[in-house]
Amino acid sequence: MSHVTPKSKPISEKRVDLSVRIGKLQLKNPILTASGTFGYGDEYAHVVDLSVLGAVVTKTVTVKPRPGNAPTRVAETASGMLNSIGLENVGLERFRSEKLPRLAKLKATVIASIGGETPEELETLLGALGNEPGVGAFEVNFSCPNVAAGGARFWADPARLERTLVGLRRLTDRPLIAKLSPDVTDIRETARACERGGADAVTAVNTFVGLALDLDRMRSKLGKATGGLSGPAIKPLALARCWEASGAIGIPVVGSGGIVSGRDALEFIAVGATAVQVGTATFVEPEAATRVLAEMRTWLAQHGHAKLSSLIGAVQAPAAQEPAKPHA
Numbered sequence: 001m002s003h004v005t006p007k008s009k010p011i012s013e014k015r016v017d018l019s020v021r022i023g024k025l026q027l028k029n030p031i032l033t034a035s036g037t038f039g040y041g042d043e044y045a046h047v048v049d050l051s052v053l054g055a056v057v058t059k060t061v062t063v064k065p066r067p068g069n070a071p072t073r074v075a076e077t078a079s080g081m082l083n084s085i086g087l088e089n090v091g092l093e094r095f096r097s098e099k100l101p102r103l104a105k106l107k108a109t110v111i112a113s114i115g116g117e118t119p120e121e122l123e124t125l126l127g128a129l130g131n132e133p134g135v136g137a138f139e140v141n142f143s144c145p146n147v148a149a150g151g152a153r154f155w156a157d158p159a160r161l162e163r164t165l166v167g168l169r170r171l172t173d174r175p176l177i178a179k180l181s182p183d184v185t186d187i188r189e190t191a192r193a194c195e196r197g198g199a200d201a202v203t204a205v206n207t208f209v210g211l212a213l214d215l216d217r218m219r220s221k222l223g224k225a226t227g228g229l230s231g232p233a234i235k236p237l238a239l240a241r242c243w244e245a246s247g248a249i250g251i252p253v254v255g256s257g258g259i260v261s262g263r264d265a266l267e268f269i270a271v272g273a274t275a276v277q278v279g280t281a282t283f284v285e286p287e288a289a290t291r292v293l294a295e296m297r298t299w300l301a302q303h304g305h306a307k308l309s310s311l312i313g314a315v316q317a318p319a320a321q322e323p324a325k326p327h328a
């Protein structure tokens, strides 16, 4: 790992430029909400000024509304939580007619998360939403661990990811962000496939498949056996995946996994993330994303960094750490 020497002379917080860019989308700062942990955004408008966030990433929307999985759908674990929500959402039509107009009134920058069981479903969603004025970018959820069809395992195939993104690329001029699962042999392979397919960025990472047992009842604590693990428990795992992905591709990486503080967010930026998402922390503290933003700004000012973007990838992944390719 290479290091930059931290600058020491503090500057005024007002001088800190937090802006970053994902494809054509200019963000005023790199703090995003994580899909599925902030509703569609409008539910939080009474506690959080959505317009101060870099962007709101909405709950993953599918073509048809989904009721999600049977309860129990969340379980607390050591320093984290397991969820098996299963993409409960209002469906494309209500998302477009109800949610997007509300978010526009709240002056939120919107990244719409879309999910599908097949490439064709994703194409239907982008065909309908691809030119919506209220959407700044799309995050394609290629990584839900909680659905029977079209989940993380289905989308773990690099060739399928690449083909699908080539098809989606034709349907919108907005940035396409591919959200990846950490549960793959090598995230560099899926990240590279997304770049080849025309994605503007990748998000690393979604939740890790986990299982919590109720030993007395000899059954899973969730209605569905396994769920997705999130929260501080996964931060070092997510940070490593983010570092690996950003060392392997030339497009931006959005970091996600266990971020609860400004320092956490800056660690993801330092290993190569251009922006970060605050997820599970919001369940503990609804204003978590704006606090993370304030803490990040304070740290940068105290350390004399006038430009956040100059810290992106300050700790680089050396190419030499690539595993050797097996001989044919």
Ligand SMILES: Cc1cc2nc3c(=O)[nH]c(=O)nc-3n(C[C@H](O)[C@H](O)[C@H](O)COP(=O)(O)O)c2cc1C
Pocket (backbone or CB within 6 Å): 034, 035, 036, 037, 059, 060, 083, 085, 087, 113, 141, 179, 205, 206, 207, 229, 230, 231, 232, 234, 256, 257, 258, 259, 277, 278, 279, 280, 281
């Ligand atoms: C209850 C819950 C629901 C989630 N729903 C979605 C979703 O609909 N789409 C998606 O891409 N990720 C979803 N996620 C994953 C988060 O967006 C995030 O990537 C993950 O939780 C790791 O970040 P965190 O540790 O900060 O929560 C969900 C996570 C949780 C905890």
